[in-house]
Amino acid sequence: MLDADFFRRWMTGMAAAVDREADRLTELDSAIGDADHGANLRRGFAAVVKALEEEPSGTPGSLLVLAGRQLISTVGGASGPLYGTLLRRAGKALGDAAEVAPVQLAEALRVGVAAVAQLGGAKAGDKTMLDALEPAVEALAESLGESFAAAADAADQGALATVPMRARKGRAGYLGERSVGHQDPGAASAALLVATLAAARGAR
Template sequence: MAALRRWIDAFAGDVAEHQEELTRLDSAIGDADHGSNLARGMKAVLAALDSERPATAGALLKRTGMTLVSTVGGASGPLYGTFFLRMGTAAGEVESLDTAALGAALRAGVGGIVARGKSELGDKTMYDALAPAVDAYDAAGDEVGAALRAASDAADRGRDATIPLQARKGRASYLGERSVGHQDPGATSAALLLGAAARTLG
């Protein structure tokens, strides 16, 4: 429980720190609001968790997801919200998660993003960072720290791999070939999410 809260706190801090970068990336191929929207949403998450103090892993993750859905506009609110809601359902009403349970929860969260966004690998979305991350986590073995570091490294590579892609989903897809050469903002924030997990949950 405490580690999960540290993860949420760390992700919120990283989003705030990189808010301008995320907005700059989104201004090139999107609505120029990814950084500001996500920062506002994570600030609301911290306030909600402070006021409610959820007692289980599932409750903490679900409250995070519900807050993001209700406070963040655009695509990122529903997508990140669904991620945490699905994670919470998979985690269940327990106080801690072992390596396998955390991996199952992460995969359930990524599955929620696929269900919500209909994204596939190579579409130039956050899924390009998250899909290789959960695969790397599962392949890394039983030690949670090593698994999360592998996941974070894979997410970083997935983020970088969006640069030469032509977007096939979202606002960026309207640009056609002009979306090539730009790093996807959603994949960038997803890499921040895995980086925060590697620092706090390992």
């Protein structure tokens, strides 16, 4: 079972990963975006960690909802409402149980990723975070929530697969063919989110 501490480890781990990788994310974003992805996510997940520290109680679901709200409030770029929606919807799907089974988390993340697709109006192949998130939640669901490592591998591969894609959404979409040859920064940060999830489970 996964308790509230697991979700705190996930978010704290993501904040550390974003802090460590902020320059790389910004560099990817300077190629096809507006060069703020690293700084935006660093600010957002730092706010998440602070909010979680100030909330010593909380269930897995309520902590994810809190984290999602912080991202929407503090990120300042499109990744804020997108990741915020992912965590908030997943948190709501988990309900108020004190512990959740991995298979429940797999289903909650699937719901969250579907909400991201709906919010952004994007689909697989559009060179967005969905290209990492969708294969990850599929891999996790296929293993009935058991294989976090498989999810992380699928997210990594999905992020790398965005390199030859042509962007169709967001600022990068204006670049058309010129976006080809660059990894999507949102897919790269999404892979970090899944990698830190696996790490919180001890699967990476």
